[in-house]
Amino acid sequence: MNAVLPVGPDLSALRADFPILGETVRGKKLVFLDSAASAQKPVQVIDAMSDAMRRQYANVHRGLHWMSERTSDVYEGVRDKVAAFLGAGAREEIVFTANSTAAINLVAHSFGSLLKPDQAVLISEMEHHANIIPWQLLRDRTGIALRVARVTDRGELDLDSLRAELADGKVGLVSVTHMSNVLGTVTPAAEIARMAHEAGARVMFDGSQAAVHQPVDVQALDADFYVFTGHKLYGPTGIGVLWARRELLEAMPPFLGGGDMIGTVRFEGSTWAEVPHKFEAGTPAILETIGLGAAIDYVQRIGMETIQAHERALTAHALQRLRAIEGLRVVGEAPERGGVISFALAGAHAHDIATLLDQNGIAVRAGTHCAEPLMRRLGLTSTARASFALYTTSEEVDVLADTLDRVRRFLA
Amino acid sequence: MPEADAPSSAEALYRALVVGRARTPVFAGAVEGADGAGEGANPLCGDRVAVSLRRDAEGRVAEIRHESDGCAICVAAADLMAETVSGLDAVAIGALRSGFEAMLRDGAAATSAPQRDRLGLLNAFADLHEYKSRRKCATLPWSALSAALAPDGKE
Numbered sequence: 001m002n003a004v005l006p007v008g009p010d011l012s013a014l015r016a017d018f019p020i021l022g023e024t025v026r027g028k029k030l031v032f033l034d035s036a037a038s039a040q041k042p043v044q045v046i047d048a049m050s051d052a053m054r055r056q057y058a059n060v061h062r063g064l065h066w067m068s069e070r071t072s073d074v075y076e077g078v079r080d081k082v083a084a085f086l087g088a089g090a091r092e093e094i095v096f097t098a099n100s101t102a103a104i105n106l107v108a109h110s111f112g113s114l115l116k117p118d119q120a121v122l123i124s125e126m127e128h129h130a131n132i133i134p135w136q137l138l139r140d141r142t143g144i145a146l147r148v149a150r151v152t153d154r155g156e157l158d159l160d161s162l163r164a165e166l167a168d169g170k171v172g173l174v175s176v177t178h179m180s181n182v183l184g185t186v187t188p189a190a191e192i193a194r195m196a197h198e199a200g201a202r203v204m205f206d207g208s209q210a211a212v213h214q215p216v217d218v219q220a221l222d223a224d225f226y227v228f229t230g231h232k233l234y235g236p237t238g239i240g241v242l243w244a245r246r247e248l249l250e251a252m253p254p255f256l257g258g259g260d261m262i263g264t265v266r267f268e269g270s271t272w273a274e275v276p277h278k279f280e281a282g283t284p285a286i287l288e289t290i291g292l293g294a295a296i297d298y299v300q301r302i303g304m305e306t307i308q309a310h311e312r313a314l315t316a317h318a319l320q321r322l323r324a325i326e327g328l329r330v331v332g333e334a335p336e337r338g339g340v341i342s343f344a345l346a347g348a349h350a351h352d353i354a355t356l357l358d359q360n361g362i363a364v365r366a367g368t369h370c371a372e373p374l375m376r377r378l379g380l381t382s383t384a385r386a387s388f389a390l391y392t393t394s395e396e397v398d399v400l401a402d403t404l405d406r407v408r409r410f411l412a
Numbered sequence: 413m414p415e416a417d418a419p420s421s422a423e424a425l426y427r428a429l430v431v432g433r434a435r436t437p438v439f440a441g442a443v444e445g446a447d448g449a450g451e452g453a454n455p456l457c458g459d460r461v462a463v464s465l466r467r468d469a470e471g472r473v474a475e476i477r478h479e480s481d482g483c484a485i486c487v488a489a490a491d492l493m494a495e496t497v498s499g500l501d502a503v504a505i506g507a508l509r510s511g512f513e514a515m516l517r518d519g520a521a522a523t524s525a526p527q528r529d530r531l532g533l534l535n536a537f538a539d540l541h542e543y544k545s546r547r548k549c550a551t552l553p554w555s556a557l558s559a560a561l562a563p564d565g566k567e
Contacts, residue, residue: 347435349483351457352426355546359422367457381458381481410423411431411484 008313009306015391017042017298028361031396036181036209036340036387037365039234041295048294049236049287060286061260061277075286078293079276085296086226086243087217093249095242095276096284100208101130103227103242104175106279107204108134110252111173111225112142119172120145122165122201124157125377126180129370131206135175147171151377155183155332162192166199174203175225178210182369182385183332184315184340186210193222202248208232212389213311213338215304218243230288234389235295239288242279249275256281299390307390311339314388314397321401327408331383339388342369345404348411350382356407357384362400425539426484429492434484439494441477450559452552459486459549463494463556471501478556483549485540490553492533502561508534509554516540516547 015021018040023030032040052074058067060075083091097103112135115121121135125148139146150161157176165171174196179186189205196203204225207216211228218226225248230239244252254261254272258281263271272278299307318341322328327346345353354366366384368375375381386400446464453460459482468474476498478490497505512534515523520538528535537550 351483351546351549352485355422355485355543356426358543375458410426 008310011302011306011310011390012393014042014302015393017044018391019043019046021391025361025363026359028359031360031362031399033386033388033392033396033400034363034365035212035389035392036232036385038231038237039212039389040391041234041236041291042298044298045235045291045294049291052287052290057286059283071286074293075284075289078289078296081293081296081300082241082243085216085300086211086241087219088243089219090246092275093243093246095244095249095279096289097227097240097242097279098238098285099231099240100206100227100229101134101240103229103240104130104204104206105134106242106255107173107175107225107227107244108138110255110279111202111248112138112144113253114251115142115144115172117143118170120147120165120170122147122149122162122171122174122176124149124162124176125151126155126157126183126185126371126374127175127177128181128206128208129372130208131175131177132373144172145170148373149176151374154334155180155185155378156334156336157185157187157192159188159191159195163195166195166201169200171196171199171201174201176203176205178205178207178216178226179213179338179340180332180371180374181209181340182342182371182374182383183334184337184342185332185334186214186336186338188336189221189223193224197222209338209340214308224248230292230295233292233295234298236288236291238285239292241292246275249279252279254278254281258282260284302390308338310390311388311392314392314394315339315341317394318386318388318397318400321397322404325401325405325408327412328404331378331380339392340385341387342383342385344380344383345408345411348408350384352411353384353404353407356410357400357403360399360403362403364400422539422543425537425543429533429536430484430488433488433491437478437480437487437491439477439491440479442479443475443477448560448562450556450562452554452556452559454482454548454552457482457549459483459552461486461490461553461556463490463553463560465557465560467501472499473497473501473505474499476557478553480553482552485537485546485549486552489537489550490556492536493553493557496531496533497557505557505561509558512537512554513551516550 020040058071060072079091079094082094147165150158152158193203202224207228226243231237261281331342350366443464449464451462462479465476476494480487480490519541
């Protein structure tokens, strides 16, 4: 308990916005350190969705009545909020999807169909399965090559390896994480985009983690595609976002077909709606989109810079406390990192750690974190992972560290 | 785990044999001249258990060993399984496994006294009933054992 507390903005008053944080688990106060898997929801999001269901709800885009028009306005208003949140050039560049996984699959399918068989997609060793499997499916379907850039022992993206994979000019798309869900490493996105573009490739960032922990400006990054998901950003499940440059969306064929994505429909051939609707087939996740809008309003009111500063201070404190525990190894040493920390404890399996922490009301994740190739690269079968959110406090980090030390002695 | 508190179910679970057996298993290794061998793996967590055994003329387990790579629950479950099934034939082992899985599913309170007697050392895992996501850690060794007892080495 001698660690010096790095000073960050005090966001503790915001905890009152998250009803679930007052719950007890196994008789203990809930210490929720699994926000990287899915974040808790503030009353602002809960109320927005519940109010819509109670007072103003109908299907969007098709009704000629008051309820449908008003609901369409709210729904489309969220597109503007997302565009502003990402620094997008135009609202038409925002495509609503079910989650990040669906967004990546959309790109793999639609942009992927524009790649030639002698071209390649380049990912990295630290990708979530969601940014691996869609490309394997594309490779198996169309014969493109799938290349993998290395990760250094410190857990950073190896830019020399990236450069080497780009060198022959055959890479059509680089698709890498903006922040690792296992290591917390923040990748140098602007530099990666520059390298990709110099080699004639497009670039996509999986912002599932990054968009939650730091401000994102897709134009400043010079990205071509950017994806994130609502449920990690204090919003509901079932809503995610693909941002892409308008000319790319226009050149790409549709992904899913159905209602709402069409211009005219004839049996001999149909035409497609303008972007982004071309990529939004069927009744969308209306309530979830409204919830995402409330979540974006919520974090924007606090400020992503403020949230980032809070989590930086918290992460520095946590690293200090965790590294002081005998036998504990923090996995990933990148200096540029967000509020996600994986660790291994000598002589203790991550699942046993998670169960014994859970007994104390502390929720962490344990396992391979949907990143098996990264675990293999690091020579690990599993890690425990603590992840932070705007509502996490340094007291909670202290409870984690103190309890981990007891777990260590208990299992030793 | 605060020392002052009454033992919780997880703490009781880990104290009762489990930590000790996980740290120093009694039945670790492989049986030389085994007449049955099988493996179980849990792709979700990476745990692996390999069981090898030799049976006597009546088909009872005469010698059994396991090589387990996993969490404390998994390794201890493999070791206590090996101890419990020694001397039993496939039919008795099948009944024991069913009883063990029923106890994990329904809890100790729902397990009859004679059933608890039959389970013996395996009662150490009764509190896993409270930790649904960990039950498969304790049942994985039994999958490996079933494979070892099957003629083709597959469960």
